[in-house]
Amino acid sequence: MTAAREKFATQVDKDLLAAIRKIAKDEGRQLQAVVEDALRAHIEERDKARPRRHVMDAYRSSLPRYGGLYEKLAK
Numbered sequence: 057m058t059a060a061r062e063k064f065a066t067q068v069d070k071d072l073l074a075a076i077r078k079i080a081k082d083e084g085r086q087l088q089a090v091v092e093d094a095l096r097a098h099i100e101e102r103d104k105a106r107p108r109r110h111v112m113d114a115y116r117s118s119l120p121r122y123g124g125l126y127e128k129l130a131k
Contacts, residue, residue, distance in 0.1 A: 076090055076091065076094070
């Protein structure tokens with residue numbers, strides 16, 4: 057089963073587009089496949105960069121007790 061696709065239009069820097077087209081050509085892939093991979097990779101990187109909810113909850117609950125220590129360690 058293939059994923060549902062939706063068309064959209066956007067504009068990008070001409071050099072960036074040329075680089076993406078070259079990657080697609082060099083790899084023998086369609087441009088849309090390379091763009092999808094790039095979008096997925098970007099989303100994954102953003103998700104990794106965000107702290108997990110349970111980690112932030114633990115941090116917030118520790119602030120009243122250890123907030124002063126955290127400030128000293130940050131300096």
